Amino acid sequence: MIHAKDINERTPWEEMTPGGEIYEPGTARDFDTGTWRTDTPVFIAEACKHCMLCVPFCPDSAIPVKNGKRLEFDFMHCKGCGICVTVCPFAAIKMVSGGDAE
Amino acid sequence: MMATNELVEIRWHGRGGQGAKTACLLLAEVAALEGKFVQGFPEYGPERMGAPITAYNRICEKRCTVHSNIYYPNYVVVVDESLLDSVNVTAGLKEGGAVIINTPSSPEEIRPKLSGWTGRVSTIDARRISEEILGKNFPNTPMLAAVVKVSGVLDVERFLADIEDSFRHKFASKPQVIEGNMATLKKSLEEVQEG
Amino acid sequence: MSICFSGNEAVAYAMKQINPDVMGAFPITPSTEIPEYFAQFVANGEVNTEFVTVESEHSSMSVCIAAEAAGARSVCATSSCGLALMYEMLYVAASDRLPITLACVNRALSGPININNDHSDSMGARDTGWIQIYAENNQEAYDNFIMSVPIGESVRLPVMACMDGFITSHAVENIELLETDSVHGFVGAYEPENYLLKKENPLAIGPYDISAYYMEHKVQQAEAMKSAKQRILEVGTAFEKLSGRSYGLFEEYRMEDAELAIVLIGSSAGTAKEAVENLREQGVKAGLVKIRVFRPFPSEELAKALANTKAVAVLDKSEGFSANGGPVFAETRSALYDLKERPYLINIVYGLGGRDFKTEDAEKVFARLARIAATGETGLVYTHMGQRTREAIV
Numbered sequence: 001m002i003h004a005k006d007i008n009e010r011t012p013w014e015e016m017t018p019g020g021e022i023y024e025p026g027t028a029r030d031f032d033t034g035t036w037r038t039d040t041p042v043f044i045a046e047a048c049k050h051c052m053l054c055v056p057f058c059p060d061s062a063i064p065v066k067n068g069k070r071l072e073f074d075f076m077h078c079k080g081c082g083i084c085v086t087v088c089p090f091a092a093i094k095m096v097s098g099g100d101a102e
Numbered sequence: 103m104m105a106t107n108e109l110v111e112i113r114w115h116g117r118g119g120q121g122a123k124t125a126c127l128l129l130a131e132v133a134a135l136e137g138k139f140v141q142g143f144p145e146y147g148p149e150r151m152g153a154p155i156t157a158y159n160r161i162c163e164k165r166c167t168v169h170s171n172i173y174y175p176n177y178v179v180v181v182d183e184s185l186l187d188s189v190n191v192t193a194g195l196k197e198g199g200a201v202i203i204n205t206p207s208s209p210e211e212i213r214p215k216l217s218g219w220t221g222r223v224s225t226i227d228a229r230r231i232s233e234e235i236l237g238k239n240f241p242n243t244p245m246l247a248a249v250v251k252v253s254g255v256l257d258v259e260r261f262l263a264d265i266e267d268s269f270r271h272k273f274a275s276k277p278q279v280i281e282g283n284m285a286t287l288k289k290s291l292e293e294v295q296e297g
Numbered sequence: 298m299s300i301c302f303s304g305n306e307a308v309a310y311a312m313k314q315i316n317p318d319v320m321g322a323f324p325i326t327p328s329t330e331i332p333e334y335f336a337q338f339v340a341n342g343e344v345n346t347e348f349v350t351v352e353s354e355h356s357s358m359s360v361c362i363a364a365e366a367a368g369a370r371s372v373c374a375t376s377s378c379g380l381a382l383m384y385e386m387l388y389v390a391a392s393d394r395l396p397i398t399l400a401c402v403n404r405a406l407s408g409p410i411n412i413n414n415d416h417s418d419s420m421g422a423r424d425t426g427w428i429q430i431y432a433e434n435n436q437e438a439y440d441n442f443i444m445s446v447p448i449g450e451s452v453r454l455p456v457m458a459c460m461d462g463f464i465t466s467h468a469v470e471n472i473e474l475l476e477t478d479s480v481h482g483f484v485g486a487y488e489p490e491n492y493l494l495k496k497e498n499p500l501a502i503g504p505y506d507i508s509a510y511y512m513e514h515k516v517q518q519a520e521a522m523k524s525a526k527q528r529i530l531e532v533g534t535a536f537e538k539l540s541g542r543s544y545g546l547f548e549e550y551r552m553e554d555a556e557l558a559i560v561l562i563g564s565s566a567g568t569a570k571e572a573v574e575n576l577r578e579q580g581v582k583a584g585l586v587k588i589r590v591f592r593p594f595p596s597e598e599l600a601k602a603l604a605n606t607k608a609v610a611v612l613d614k615s616e617g618f619s620a621n622g623g624p625v626f627a628e629t630r631s632a633l634y635d636l637k638e639r640p641y642l643i644n645i646v647y648g649l650g651g652r653d654f655k656t657e658d659a660e661k662v663f664a665r666l667a668r669i670a671a672t673g674e675t676g677l678v679y680t681h682m683g684q685r686t687r688e689a690i691v
Contacts, residue, residue, distance in 0.1 A: 001498070013513035018453055018521075019394040020514055022501035023491055127303075130469045134301040142301075143468030146412065146651075165471070167567030169434070169464050170655040 005030045028077070033060070037080035037099045043072055047092035054084040054093065110255045111172045112159040115191050116181035119151040121242030125181075126157035128268070129246055135264045136256055139165045154189055161255050177253045180204060181228070181245050186212075192219040202248050202294070204228040204241050209297025224252045226294045235286045243283050244290035251291050258291060298474045304432075304465035307439035307472055308374070308400045308458070309334035312344075314480035315446060317398075318369035318487070319347045321360030323379065326412045327462035328402035331374035354379040358386035358397075365395040366502045368492030370446070373397060376462055377404035380418045384425070387455075391426025392518060393503045396449035396456070399427070400442060403563070403614075404462040405650040413651020414462040416562060420615040420624045422457070426518055428525055429592040431562045432460040433548075435470050440542060441589075443475070446484040448532050452525045454518075461564040463651070479539055526593045546595035548587040549602055551577060555584025557666040558603060558640075560629055561612035562588045565647075565654045569612075572659035583663050588625065596632040603633060607670040608641040610662045614648045622646075622679040641669045644679045652683045 002017050004027040017023070050070055055063045062078035064071045085093045112129070116122025123144040130142030141160040147153060158172045174194045180203040185191060192201055200222035205212055209223040216223065228244035236243075250261050265287065269280045302310065309331045312320070322332040332348075339348045347369075349360045354375050361371035375383065380401060390397050401419050405411040419429060430445060432438040438460040445456035460466060475483075491500050506514060526546065533544040548566070551573050552558065559569055566587035576583040586602055588595075603609055611630075613623025621627070626644035633639045645662060648654045661682070669675055 007510075009509040011513070013516045013520075016510070016513050016517065018514075018517060019392055019502065020504050020506055020510060021394075021491060022504060023498050025499040025501075027501075127469050131301045134299075134471050139471050140301060141468055141470050143464070146463055146467070167434075167570045168656055169461075169468070169564040169567050171653050173655070 032076050034062075034074075034076045034078055035099070037075075037078060039080040039082060039095050039097055040075075040100060041073060041078065041080065041082065041084055041093050042096055043070075044092045044094065047090050049090050049092070051089065053087050053089065057083050057087045059083065109160060109162040109166060110177070110253060111175045112161070112177045112179065112249060112253070112255075113172050113175040114157040114159075114179045114181065115185050115189055116155055116157070116242075117151075117185070118153045118155050120181050121240060122155060122179075122181045122245075123157045125179075125242035125246045126159055128265070129159055129249070130161075132261060132264045132268060133159075133161045133256055135268070136260055138162065138256075141166060141169075145171055154185055175199065177202065177249060179245055179249050181241050183207075183212075186215040190217050192216050195219065195221065197221060200224055200252050200296075202226065202245065202252050204245055206230065209295055213297075222252075222296065224248060224294055224296045226290055228290065231289050231293065232286055235289060236282045240286075243286045247287040247290035248294040251294055252296060262287065298476070300472055300474060301469050302435055302439075302472045302474075303330070303467055303469045304435040304438045304460045305330035305402065305467065306334060306469075307435045308442050308460070309338070310474065311439050311442040311480070312372055312400075313338045314475070314477045315370075315372070315443065315484050316344045316481070317346050317372045319349060319360065319364035319371040321357035321364070321371065321373045322348055322350050323352070323354050323357040323375070325354070325376050325379035327404055327414075327466045328374045328376040328379070328400065330466070331400055331402070354382040355386055358383040358390065358399075361397045361399075362386060362390050362393065362395055365390070365397050366393065366492065366500075367494045368487075368489055370450075370487035371395075371397050372399070374400040374402065376402045377406055377412075377418045380422055381406060384422065387422055387425040387427060389503065390455045392514065394453040394518070394521070396446075396453055398442065398445045398449060399455065399457050400438075401457045401459040402462045402466045403459050411650040412462070414464050414564075414614075415649045415651070416459075416613075416615040417649075419457055419459050420617070423592060423624060426454065426522070427592060428452075428454050428456040428522070428529075428590070430456065430458050430529075430590055431588065432458070432465060433564055433566050433587060435460075435465055435468070436472050436542070437544075437589075438465055439472060439474070440536065440540065440544065443480055443483065444529075444532050444536050444544065447535075448525065448529050450487060450489075451528050451532075452521045454521050454525060459563075464564045473540070473542075475540060483536070483539055522593045526590070526595065529590055529593075544589065546588075546590045546598055547602070548589060550585040550587065552584040552586060552602055554582055555605075556582040556607045557663055557670060558584045558586060558606045558609045559612060559659065559662055559666075560586045560588065560599075560603070560609060560625065562591065562614065562625060565612065565614065565659075568654055568656055569659035571656045572663060575656070575660065576663055581663065581667065591625070591628075594628045594632070596628070599629060600632045600636055603629075603640060604636055604638075606640040608666040609643075610666055611642065611644050612662070613644060613646045616646050616649060626679070641666075641673070641675050642678070643669070643675060646679075646681045647683050649683075654683070658682065 228241035622644035
């Protein structure tokens, strides 16, 4: 079985799957799309009421949740679209310019 | 009777809805039951009731690979007399062949309508026979019997036995149809006039 | 079993014997009878097939694609504009490597609207990545459909099993049928290695390819099509053991010493065989090559078969509008390029929209080839025949 993580832009055609089939779920996890970001959300934990509105709105599932609390962004996959900022009722997220929050 | 090792080609002229295609396919099927190699196929034009249609049979002892229409038939079957006014039914009809027409007229009465055809002409009042026996105008069954008799392409007794088998298979759910159709075929074999 | 069937009945019966998991069904003349007959088999409980009626051919092919991806053996039938409406999905089926079997009952494309036979529909789809196998008569239509299943499944490419609309589909002829058990044994169970309903490993089919991957997948497809040639021959050999009927990539008819040859596809080949026989009786060394497999195209094999001829006419039953000849001609001329000595080659487009092709027509083509062989003058290379014209070329 050929795994998605073993196929890259140097893989010869003989070693690729027919028709580009992918034989496992959740392979988006393996790809660092966070590098595409030009603006970055900043999580202001003290303002957050954990209403969870931002979580389903995030198109990249980049807001992890644990024990009913939202955690820091998954910056491996956050593309910086800013939808979370727009939907947050408590101004608990702000956008800063650039790919990094620092 | 025609030598049976030769290819026999039959052209049917009818109108959409009269069953010429059905009779043509049935003839092929029965001839195949008798071990012949056959073709039965319609030529499709505008698909509507009443439009003139043509269907063809090839019957032979060996497989015929030709798949064109038939231009020089040995026999021509005319299922609707009114076609004689608009279609040159004997076009290409081979010398020694015959035309078989559904009409109450005699062969000599109908001959003047056949564009100078001087060969054999057979007539059968298929409409009357089917109306008398089946209660409806189904001219194709009597025409089928007439062409078998006139052409001699199949042995008549065997034809009757095979087609009865075929009807028993086709009309398994309505066996009452079989008797009428068989009677129609037999009546047609008796009445067909050859001139 | 020997019986009398039309081409459509024969293919529907083959489908019944195969007993596929799914049929995507949408009617179009002249293929309509195939889903009609098959619907009766479904209603009678003679097959276990999921018969999916849809609102268009785009959807009937989509049904087959989804079903095949799920792990189900799928079949379909269409003609003409129906195949054209499937066009997008034909590519999806082939590139997702889903071995669907499609009965293509060849019919002209609009416009003007016409229901009769030519090969415009499947020739228009010749570059979609489907294997294409053409039948001369109802026996071949039946046999080819059965063979298409193991051919397609072993190379993971979909197969279009083509027959001539009306001429074959609506004509009853004698046919030898295989026992259903034999057909079952021959096609075997469909056991893809990976499929959507395989619970052990979830599968994604048809993901987006960026430029860095697309070309590799196309090369895979091209390699699969190349390998199909050998597979078609192997399946043909196995089928001959079962049926006694032999099938190659094309049929050579009286080609052993032929000087004049016709290359063509489908039912017209049977008609042209009669012309070959007539000419042979007159001492003319006439022969014929009937292309059975058009995709993959048997290029080297065809070049070999034609290498010793003097003049060849390629008959196309579709107009490619290339202004340079039809598709069969383009392939044949390309195939002959590598020969050291090539025969004279002409192209004749014929039989469009059901224009009848007669034995005399084939004889006229041979007469033209005889003149070319004698004079060395090809004249116009690309012509049409059978049309009304002020001055007939053939």
